[in-house]
């Protein structure tokens with residue numbers, strides 16, 4: 119999800135991460151996000167809303183739908199499960215553009231911690247809850 123910001127030193131590397139953040143089950147989207155996805159796929163707002171989102175925890179909240187994933191159980195339906203890249207990068211929701219929003223990524227810190235503990239640079243930790 120995250121991308122290095124120009125000129126800002128960051129302490130995470132999305133290239134070494136299997137898109138841990140995209141496994142978060144509550145990726146909240148707003149109307150603007152749905153409109154952008156609808157335009158990207160040439161769908162009506164209502165069709166995109168139904169196809170790509172589902173009810174969230176809070177009243178009126180919409181979250182991105184998930185699908186099965188070997189690494190994390192489920193991930194956002196837009197994640198390419200082979201390349202681990204976002205398939206709608208230019209049309210991704212605002213929350214995905216902003217994350218992690220600081221120099222550190224909590225998921226990545228946890229991933230590195232577990233990889234060090236397991237002495238396995240490929241290890242995929244699955245129990246982090248932000």
Ligand code: SF4
Pocket residue numbers: 119120121130131132135136137138139140217218223224225226
């Ligand atoms: S969890 Fe962090 S390091 Fe991994 S892809 Fe997302 S932003 Fe990048």
Ligand code: SF4
Pocket residue numbers: 119139140145182194195196197198203204205206207210211214
């Ligand atoms: S839309 Fe893209 S960046 Fe956002 S959670 Fe889904 S796969 Fe990840």
